[in-house]
Amino acid sequence: MTTQDMTMDSFEAENEKAVANRAEIEKPQPMWKMVLKQFMEHKLAVAGAVVIILFLLISIFANQIEAISGIDPDAQNVAHRYLPPFTTAESGQDVRETSIEQFINLHPEAADKIQKALVEKGVVQVAEADAIYELAPMAPKEAIEKLKSLDIPETAPLIKSFNDFSTLHIFGTDELGRDVFIRLVYGTRVSMGVGILAALASALIGLLIGSLAGYYGGIIDTILMRVTDALLSLPTIPVLIVMAAIDFTKIPILSWVVSTQNESIFKMVIILCIFSWMTVARLIRGSILSIREREFVLAAKTLGAKDSTIIIRHMFPNVVAPMLVSVTLGVGESILFEAALSFLGLGIMPPTPSWGNMLNNAQELIYQAPFLAILPGVLILMTTISFNFVGDGLQDAIDPKAIRR
Numbered sequence: 001m002t003t004q005d006m007t008m009d010s011f012e013a014e015n016e017k018a019v020a021n022r023a024e025i026e027k028p029q030p031m032w033k034m035v036l037k038q039f040m041e042h043k044l045a046v047a048g049a050v051v052i053i054l055f056l057l058i059s060i061f062a063n064q065i066e067a068i069s070g071i072d073p074d075a076q077n078v079a080h081r082y083l084p085p086f087t088t089a090e091s092g093q094d095v096r097e098t099s100i101e102q103f104i105n106l107h108p109e110a111a112d113k114i115q116k117a118l119v120e121k122g123v124v125q126v127a128e129a130d131a132i133y134e135l136a137p138m139a140p141k142e143a144i145e146k147l148k149s150l151d152i153p154e155t156a157p158l159i160k161s162f163n164d165f166s167t168l169h170i171f172g173t174d175e176l177g178r179d180v181f182i183r184l185v186y187g188t189r190v191s192m193g194v195g196i197l198a199a200l201a202s203a204l205i206g207l208l209i210g211s212l213a214g215y216y217g218g219i220i221d222t223i224l225m226r227v228t229d230a231l232l233s234l235p236t237i238p239v240l241i242v243m244a245a246i247d248f249t250k251i252p253i254l255s256w257v258v259s260t261q262n263e264s265i266f267k268m269v270i271i272l273c274i275f276s277w278m279t280v281a282r283l284i285r286g287s288i289l290s291i292r293e294r295e296f297v298l299a300a301k302t303l304g305a306k307d308s309t310i311i312i313r314h315m316f317p318n319v320v321a322p323m324l325v326s327v328t329l330g331v332g333e334s335i336l337f338e339a340a341l342s343f344l345g346l347g348i349m350p351p352t353p354s355w356g357n358m359l360n361n362a363q364e365l366i367y368q369a370p371f372l373a374i375l376p377g378v379l380i381l382m383t384t385i386s387f388n389f390v391g392d393g394l395q396d397a398i399d400p401k402a403i404r405r
Contacts, residue, residue, distance in 0.1 A: 038397035045393020048386035055383060059189040066182055070164060073186050074351055077177035082369040085172045091165040096136040099161045104132065110154035117150040132158075140165040174372055175361060183353040184375060190354040192383070194265060195335035198272035202334075203327045205273065206280025207319070211311050213281070214288025225285070228278045236275060240337060243271045244346035264349040268341065272334050280326050287319040321398040325391050332387035339380050355380050 039045060058065070066073065080089040104111040115131040118124045123146050124134040135143040140162045147155040147162070171180035213224040244267065291297060292315070300310050335355075341347035342356025343363075350357055355376040362372035 035397045039393050042389075042393035042396055044389045045396075048389035048393070051382055051386040052390065055188050055192055055379075058185055059192050062185050062189045065185050069182060071167060071179045071182045073178065073182045073353060075178060077173075080169075080173055080177045081175055082365070082372075083169050083173040083177075085371060086168070086170060087172060088166055088168050089173070090140060091167075093136050096162075096165060097133065099165075100132055100136060100158075103158055103161060107154070107157065110157070113152060113154045114147070114150065114158065117152055118146075121150060123149065135162075171375055172369070172371055174358075174369075175365060180358075180372065180375065183358065184355075184379065187353040187355045187358055187376065188379070190265065190348055190352060191335055191338060191356070191380075194268050194272070194338045194348070194354075195331045195383075197269050198276060198334040198338075199327050199330035201269065201273040202277040202330060203280050203323055205277040206326075207284050207316070207323060209277070210281040210284025211288055211315065211319075214285040215292055215307065215311055215315070221285075224281070228281050231275065232278045234275070236337075237340065239275060240271055240341060241344065241346055243274070244268075244341050264347065264352065268338055268347055271341075272337055276330060276334065276337075280323060280330070283322055283326055284319050287322055288315055291315055291318050321394075325395045325398070328387050328391035328394060332384040332391075335380065335383055335387075 077089070077091070079092055083089055111132060118131040118134070119126075124131045126134055135146065138146070144159055144162050147159050167179070169179050169181065171184065174180055174183070209224050209228070213221040246267075297310060297314060300314055305314075338347055338354065339356035339359065342354050343360045345357075345360055347356050348354035350361070358376040359373060359380075362369070362376075366373050
């Protein structure tokens with residue numbers, strides 16, 4: 001084989017490889033891959049999605065976070081009010097004596113051995129019956145060292161109790177001495193839960209009403225859209241304030257759903273659902289109007305498909321994209337409305353923590369303890385902006401004109 005033949009073979013091999021690579025690149029991709037690729041190119045949307053996932057994980061594992069930290073969100077200690085962040089607080093002597101008394105009642109034999117060892121080793125200079133109570137006035141670290149010096153296994157549960165007397169408050173404490181960090185964790189669950197539930201419910205209501213109005217038209221469209229326009233014309237905040245003042249437990253239809261324990265949360269979700277579906281309904285109606293005269297809808301009618309089948313199986317998949325964007329934007333809006341009503345004292349009622357009522361409690365302490373207002377405010381801002389960025393990213397990713405195949 002000559003050198004020229006070898007060169008031609010090498011050129012043909014490289015040409016075939018280039019053609020194969022170009023075919024691989026130009027190979028059609030599934031829709032979800034193209035949407036995901038477009039979404040990942042929107043850096044702010046990706047950052048917003050990370051923040052939202054983080055807050056959702058905090059909401060889901062709030063009980064586990066409480067168990068790990070060992071802090072009760074409702075535990076009050078007025079002696080440790082307005083502590084700054086990263087402050088370690090110690091329980092009062094009365095709390096320690098109560099804990100020691102509980103230990104004696106639960107472990108009488110172990111308590112007797114500890115008291116005898118305290119007197120025998122000269123750790124305390126009192127009668128044996130009162131020896132264990134002499135540990136209460138001591139600092140927790142000092143008491144733990146004295147218990148460890150006894151070198152008996154019965155001290156283990158008592159040492160654990162004394163360890164719990166010192167608590168690190170990462171974000172400080174509020175006006176009642178409650179830990180701000182753990183209340184923010186449970187506030188994340190409440191605020192995110194209310195926002196997501198309200199946005200999903202309003203999206204379903206808007207999807208139903210918009211689909212019926214857009215598909216059937218005529219008198220049905222006129223009635224539904226006039227009701228929608230009437231609700232859109234109402235001033236949102238004043239109407240929400242009036243609705244929030246209603247006692248839902250006295251309404252027969254809602255009394256079996258809303259109990260006194262969860263009244264404020266269910267009330268907030270219901271109120272936000274009633275006054276947030278209109279934008280979704282008009283968006284869905286516009287999409288259905290453009291779809292109902294398409295060939296695949298006419299083909300389904302010709303084949304005898306029912307109206308419900310056409311709407312659910314043929315039209316709904318084509319309006320999911322704009323509805324998904326509307327839901328993500330609606331979550332941020334619902335969280336803002338919940339925070340506003342809770343700030344005014346008409347939303348989630350204490351002691352249930354939410355970002356809004358934590359702001360309400362902190363409004364008079366802005367100079368004395370500014371962190372009480374800054375922390376929930378920053379979380380509300382981060383969540384709302386994150387959902388807005390995710391909505392923008394989804395809108396760009398789902399838009400057929402923006403997708404690069």
